[in-house]
Structures are given as structure tokens and as C-alpha cells.
Amino acid sequence: MASFHKGFIKTHPLISVILYVLRLYLAFSTVSPATTAVDPCYNYTVLNDTWRSINNTDGLHYNNSKCDRSVSWSGWYRLFINNTSAHIPDTCVARFSCGTDIPLGIRGGHPTVTDGVVTRDVCGYGVDTAASYCCMFGSFPIKVKACPDNYYVYELVSPTDCNYAYCADTGSINTSSTSVTPVTISPDPCYNYTVLDNPWRSINNTSTSNSYNCDGSVSWSGWYRLFINNTSAHIPDTCVAQFSCGTDTALWIRGGHPTVTDGVVARDVCGYYDSYCCYIGSFPIKVKACPGNYYVYELVSPTLCDSAYCADTGSINTSPTTVTPVTISPGNVTHALCFYWLIF
Incomplete structure (x- = not known):
């Protein structure tokens, strides 16, 4: 045991030198800072046009009908109506509401905070001579995120047509999925x-x-x-x-x-x-x-x-269209557009 202790004492100065060199190396090493994504929950533009209220039916007068296609959209937005936090409706919106001809809502419900950023389809209510339908007119999808303080932000894009405009509602929120429960029909x-x-x-x-x-x-x-x-x-x-x-x-x-x-x-x-x-x-x-x-x-x-x-004899797609949450990084934001793929 004594010989072991003596050897340990002899090598101690060498260990000290090694530790000193290691400290110098760490002191002069350059550490690259981690890149943090910009959270749209705290980096948004306020959209507080009172005419967007779901209770505004001025869209009946075509001359007063608003159009969001003429807006230069850029980035993320949070909606307010009369200083009250609002959201884009996620249930059917009657035509001529929200100060426009075709008021735009989203379908698929709002996400939860844990869902992160999701994509939602945008719909406009339409009326034909014999029918009416909540999603008769579609528009480009948008990204949506639920924020911790019980509000939502949206990455808005120009609608497909005029006079279309995004609606704002201060009512209840739907966070339920739109999955369809299989049913049985008789006869088969x-x-x-x-x-x-x-x-x-x-x-x-x-x-x-x-x-x-x-x-x-x-x-x-x-x-x-x-x-x-x-x-x-x-x-x-x-x-x-x-x-x-x-x-x-x-x-x-x-x-x-x-x-x-x-x-x-x-x-x-x-x-x-x-x-x-x-x-x-x-x-x-x-x-x-x-x-x-x-x-x-x-x-x-x-x-x-x-x-x-239409009728097609080609291949079949049996994949579901569930929305996969995406992560937003600075300088790497893309709009989830559903352009017709043969054009490009």
C-alpha cells in the first residue's frame, strides 16, 4: 500500500500540468451559440379590423364588401375585435358576414398548444340556385398555432379570389379532430x-x-x-x-x-x-x-x-390526410399551398 501511495504522489505534478493545459484549451475554444427559432406566439402582427367581426353583415352591400386578396400579407397575425382577442371561426360562417361577400373560416378545428404549428384548410360559404354549402369556395391553406395564454396566431396568405376576407370571432373554439367514425350500411x-x-x-x-x-x-x-x-x-x-x-x-x-x-x-x-x-x-x-x-x-x-x-383507372391513395405538426425556423417559412402539381 505504501509503494502505491508513493507512486501517486510522484505523478501528481504531471496531472496538474494536464489539467492546466485543458483549462487553457477550454478558455480559448469558441463555442457556437445555439440557434433559437422565432416563436410566432410572441412575434406577430395585430389584426384588429372591427369589420371582420362575425356579427358584421355589411357584406350584403357589395360596394362595402372587403377583399383580403389586395392585402400584402407577411408573417403571423393575431386577431382582435374591439380590444378582445379573437380567432378565425372553425364552424360554418354565413355568406355576407364579416364585412365581405365570402367570409373565410377554417376547417379541422383549432390545434392545442402541444400540437405545435398545424395546417388548416380555408373555406368560404356559398349559395347556388339549388344548394348551399359551408365549403363551396376553397382558398389556400394557412398555418395555425395555439399559444400558452389561450390565444391563436395565423400565418395568413392572400385568398384565391375577391371578395374573400378572413373572419374574426370571439366565441367558442373547436379543438376536436374531424375524424370520421366508420358506419355500417345494410344492405351492403x-x-x-x-x-x-x-x-x-x-x-x-x-x-x-x-x-x-x-x-x-x-x-x-x-x-x-x-x-x-x-x-x-x-x-x-x-x-x-x-x-x-x-x-x-x-x-x-x-x-x-x-x-x-x-x-x-x-x-x-x-x-x-x-x-x-x-x-x-x-x-x-x-x-x-x-x-x-x-x-x-x-x-x-x-x-x-x-x-x-371524374373516373380514373390508375393507382389508389389509401393514406389518411392527418396534419403533421411542423416547426417554424427563421428564414425557412413556407406557405402550405395546394397548387395543381402538373402546372409546375
């Missing part, structure tokens, strides 16, 4: 359907004649299975170009097709126009996947003419 529509085999519905039909087909004039009843030239087809579940499928506004579904185990689900119907895949909205339809690798649809009359359901 997989074996009780009507065949829809119009060749003009093909996604490859891009005839530019002045005669466009309109499914608004069809007396829809029950479930349908699509065929193109004796080949089983389905309604497209990705963006479809305008003037396809023998019509002006070709209708497709978003949210992907279900699997057999999903049962009957509801899917939103969209139509492309003016560089946006869901510019024209229509009433949702029910969809079911059948064991023989085909699909049936409970079709309804579209909101507008000339619009018609």
Missing part, C-alpha cells in the same frame, strides 16, 4: 349498386368543346360503381386539372380511399380552379372499399354546374 352497397359507365368521365378526356357535362342535373339515388370501357374505375383522390373528365370542373375526393376494414367513410369533394386544387367545394360523399378490389360511392348532386365526377 358492395353488392347493391348502380353501374356508372359514361366514357366521357375518363380522367384522360380533355375535350375543350363548349358542351360540358353537369352532374347537378342527374337524379342521384343510392350507391354507384364506376367503369370506363368495361374497366373498373374509381373517383380520383389526387388533384385533377380543370376541363378534364368531359366537364368544366372535374370533381375528385380528398383524404384517400378507405380500406375494406374501414367500412363506410365520408370524403370531401373538390374541384380545381385558379391554381388551387380545392377552389370549388361540393357536398361530401360516402365511400366504401369492397373485397373484390373496387369501390362504391354514394353520390349526390354537386353544388355547381358545370361540374361532374
Whole structure:
């Protein structure tokens, strides 16, 4: 034991030198500071136009109707109405509210603080001669974030058209998801359907004649299975170009097709126009996947003419469209636009 202790004492000066050199190295080393993302909850522009109130119906007078397309949007915004914190409505908003012709709300509910930054679709209520629908007019999606002090911020972008404007509401908030609970229908529509085999519905039909087909004039009843030239087809579940499928506004579904185990689900119907895949909205339809690798649809009359359901014999998308939270970094913010992908 004594010899061990003696050896330890001999090496002590060497250890001291090593520690001294290490301290010098650390003292002169350059440490790069960590980059912190700018939190939009504390870096926003206040938007406090009183005319945006959901209770303002001045939009009935077209000359007074506001348009957010002329605004130079930049970054994140927090809404106020008469010094009261507000939010963009997440339920149906009546036309001519919020001081505009088409008041804009969001769908999918507001996020919670733990959700981070999410993307939400923007909708405008519309009325046709025979129908009305909360999302008849779509606009580019926006990003939304819930903040710790019970308020929300939005990365606003120019709407697709005039006169569209973002609405502001001081009422209740919907933070519920819009997931659809599968239902069972009897008799089973997989074996009780009507065949829809119009060749003009093909996604490859891009005839530019002045005669466009309109499914608004069809007396829809029950479930349908699509065929193109004796080949089983389905309604497209990705963006479809305008003037396809023998019509002006070709209708497709978003949210992907279900699997057999999903049962009957509801899917939103969209139509492309003016560089946006869901510019024209229509009433949702029910969809079911059948064991023989085909699909049936409970079709309804579209909101507008000339619009018609499209038919495609290509691939199927069965992926859900849940929104993945994203992280905002300085200088790396992009708008979640749904541009038609064949244009670019």
C-alpha cells in the first residue's frame, strides 16, 4: 500500500500540468451559440379590423364588401375585435358576414398548444340556385398555432379570389379532430349498386368543346360503381386539372380511399380552379372499399354546374390526410399551398 501511495504522489505534478493545459484549451475554444427559432406566439402582427367581426353583415352591400386578396400579407397575425382577442371561426360562417361577400373560416378545428404549428384548410360559404354549402369556395391553406395564454396566431396568405376576407370571432373554439367514425350500411352497397359507365368521365378526356357535362342535373339515388370501357374505375383522390373528365370542373375526393376494414367513410369533394386544387367545394360523399378490389360511392348532386365526377383507372391513395405538426425556423417559412402539381 505504501509503494502505491508513493507512486501517486510522484505523478501528481504531471496531472496538474494536464489539467492546466485543458483549462487553457477550454478558455480559448469558441463555442457556437445555439440557434433559437422565432416563436410566432410572441412575434406577430395585430389584426384588429372591427369589420371582420362575425356579427358584421355589411357584406350584403357589395360596394362595402372587403377583399383580403389586395392585402400584402407577411408573417403571423393575431386577431382582435374591439380590444378582445379573437380567432378565425372553425364552424360554418354565413355568406355576407364579416364585412365581405365570402367570409373565410377554417376547417379541422383549432390545434392545442402541444400540437405545435398545424395546417388548416380555408373555406368560404356559398349559395347556388339549388344548394348551399359551408365549403363551396376553397382558398389556400394557412398555418395555425395555439399559444400558452389561450390565444391563436395565423400565418395568413392572400385568398384565391375577391371578395374573400378572413373572419374574426370571439366565441367558442373547436379543438376536436374531424375524424370520421366508420358506419355500417345494410344492405351492403358492395353488392347493391348502380353501374356508372359514361366514357366521357375518363380522367384522360380533355375535350375543350363548349358542351360540358353537369352532374347537378342527374337524379342521384343510392350507391354507384364506376367503369370506363368495361374497366373498373374509381373517383380520383389526387388533384385533377380543370376541363378534364368531359366537364368544366372535374370533381375528385380528398383524404384517400378507405380500406375494406374501414367500412363506410365520408370524403370531401373538390374541384380545381385558379391554381388551387380545392377552389370549388361540393357536398361530401360516402365511400366504401369492397373485397373484390373496387369501390362504391354514394353520390349526390354537386353544388355547381358545370361540374361532374371524374373516373380514373390508375393507382389508389389509401393514406389518411392527418396534419403533421411542423416547426417554424427563421428564414425557412413556407406557405402550405395546394397548387395543381402538373402546372409546375
